Amino acid sequence: METSQDVYSEILYSTVKFRVTGTQLIFYAVIFLVLVLLIKIKLNTIRYEKFAAKISGPPAYPIIGSLLEFIRTPKELTKHLTEICETYGPEPFKIWFGCSLAVILTKPEDIQAILTSPNALEKAYMYKCLKVGVGEGLVTAPVEKWKKQRRMLTPAFCSDNMKKLFFPTVKEKTDILIKNLNKEVGNTQPFNMLEYISDAVFSTLTQTTIGFNLDVVSKQGTDLKQSVLKAMQLVAVRAYSPWLYPEIIYSIYCKFTGYESVFKQLHTLPVYMIRKAKEQRKMGDKPVIVNDDNDSVENKKKRLKVFLDILLELREAGENLTDEDIKYQLATILSTGYESTTITVSFCLLLLAMHQDIQDKVYDEIYSVFGDSDEECTIDNINKLVYLKQVFRETLRLFPPAPVILRELQSDVQIFSGNYMIPKGTTCIIAPMNTHHRPELYPNHRSFNPDNFSPENIAKRHKYSFIPFSGGPRGCIGEKYATMNMTVILATVVRNFSLHTDMKLSDVKLKIDLAARSAQGYPVTIRPRNRRKTT
Numbered sequence: 001m002e003t004s005q006d007v008y009s010e011i012l013y014s015t016v017k018f019r020v021t022g023t024q025l026i027f028y029a030v031i032f033l034v035l036v037l038l039i040k041i042k043l044n045t046i047r048y049e050k051f052a053a054k055i056s057g058p059p060a061y062p063i064i065g066s067l068l069e070f071i072r073t074p075k076e077l078t079k080h081l082t083e084i085c086e087t088y089g090p091e092p093f094k095i096w097f098g099c100s101l102a103v104i105l106t107k108p109e110d111i112q113a114i115l116t117s118p119n120a121l122e123k124a125y126m127y128k129c130l131k132v133g134v135g136e137g138l139v140t141a142p143v144e145k146w147k148k149q150r151r152m153l154t155p156a157f158c159s160d161n162m163k164k165l166f167f168p169t170v171k172e173k174t175d176i177l178i179k180n181l182n183k184e185v186g187n188t189q190p191f192n193m194l195e196y197i198s199d200a201v202f203s204t205l206t207q208t209t210i211g212f213n214l215d216v217v218s219k220q221g222t223d224l225k226q227s228v229l230k231a232m233q234l235v236a237v238r239a240y241s242p243w244l245y246p247e248i249i250y251s252i253y254c255k256f257t258g259y260e261s262v263f264k265q266l267h268t269l270p271v272y273m274i275r276k277a278k279e280q281r282k283m284g285d286k287p288v289i290v291n292d293d294n295d296s297v298e299n300k301k302k303r304l305k306v307f308l309d310i311l312l313e314l315r316e317a318g319e320n321l322t323d324e325d326i327k328y329q330l331a332t333i334l335s336t337g338y339e340s341t342t343i344t345v346s347f348c349l350l351l352l353a354m355h356q357d358i359q360d361k362v363y364d365e366i367y368s369v370f371g372d373s374d375e376e377c378t379i380d381n382i383n384k385l386v387y388l389k390q391v392f393r394e395t396l397r398l399f400p401p402a403p404v405i406l407r408e409l410q411s412d413v414q415i416f417s418g419n420y421m422i423p424k425g426t427t428c429i430i431a432p433m434n435t436h437h438r439p440e441l442y443p444n445h446r447s448f449n450p451d452n453f454s455p456e457n458i459a460k461r462h463k464y465s466f467i468p469f470s471g472g473p474r475g476c477i478g479e480k481y482a483t484m485n486m487t488v489i490l491a492t493v494v495r496n497f498s499l500h501t502d503m504k505l506s507d508v509k510l511k512i513d514l515a516a517r518s519a520q521g522y523p524v525t526i527r528p529r530n531r532r533k534t535t
């Protein structure tokens, strides 16, 4: 018979046993917490799973989703993503990034539904990587802040303002470009066109944005240009390395690697120019606007109005803009405008070098507008270069510089395909190249055919089948500026030189990080033109 002594020993034994297994207690607690976490994740993902079950996508596993598919070098990743898109597109398809759902959209109708939806204006988490360089400027600002900024800045980017900011500067910059390119005449070895174009684009951008007449070979010039490039590379490293996403880890990484100074360098010149412009305004030295090419020489010599002045004027008119906000807007414009324009112009010149017949047609058009004269580019004469615009649109179709546009849905959004309702919180991925290379939209989609952008062919296609500048309310605010700049640079180069290369379109390999560029550079040789029609 069991005595009370035995019962006591049993209890004591079990307590001792319980004490002995204290580590097990921790183990059970961890298991419990993990279970709670898993249940929470499951509850959070149920509504995504319901939608995800309706569409296809690469294999996904619990918790990690399809992440294994993406552990590759950037080069392999690009190839793999293309294969995935070919396998599952053009219908909307899913990718599980861990427990987060992303939907890849290729059809113009679906892209339009997302880019024009008021519930798809938020940028995806990855854009946070940019904040270290451009703060909460237009590209990265959360929706509510972005709405105010966009309303405030849109008039500054209107054609009229762009024209006034741009044309007084552009002649000087293109003259320098032609002088520099002349050094390559007679050289039988191909050179990388991008090196020349990048200087012209960057110095035009800094002059029109912060009013700094940048000599790109000066120390300040190279420092700023290098800091923009380096900052973008560092942001790309982070974007492709999710372990660097947490702010604290990234700031430690930047401190240890000395990269912190790159972002400081990016802001040095804009901060200096803000201070200088403020002092000048205090002293009553307001910038002038050159209204047209016939404006007085005296007026042309004065300090020209630039984008920074527009921001300061907005502040004086009562807009809530701190020096910090202005600094970040300027850094945003320098970073977003520079590489995209440089890559597009370089690609366009390389493609013209590959396609002599198209280059002749472009030159003949330029000749029909300018003849033998040394007439400067103006808004009126560049507007007549209709075929040239078709050519750079076709360049942007084949090689859009922005590899992806990412949006996070703030509410459920209905798309065209299957009338699907994509749930709130999903990341929508739009890859312009994916859409631009659909054979049903562009027959012979792998060749360079500017006729794709003849008015008749444009009319036949959906508006969102061409999206290098994104679209809708959060599309590129600098499209007009970029178009003007690209037209002037391209017209000036082709007017002065013929371009040649041994490279073929099929040789082009892309290197993709924050932008998609040619991995082999843009190798061309040039010969002077003798200013007469080609035929």
Ligand code: HEM
Binding pocket: 138, 139, 140, 150, 332, 333, 336, 337, 338, 340, 341, 344, 400, 401, 402, 404, 405, 406, 467, 468, 469, 470, 473, 474, 475, 476, 477, 478, 479, 481, 482
């Ligand atoms: C060929 C030249 C260019 C291309 C292909 C291009 C393309 C784009 C794209 C695709 C976006 C949307 C990004 C996204 O949603 O993730 C964008 C936004 C933007 N771009 Fe451009 N861009 C070009 C030139 C420029 C220039 C020259 C400027 C400035 C002068 C500029 C300023 C901006 C700004 C500020 C935004 C953010 C707009 C917003 O969120 O409201 N871009 N651009």
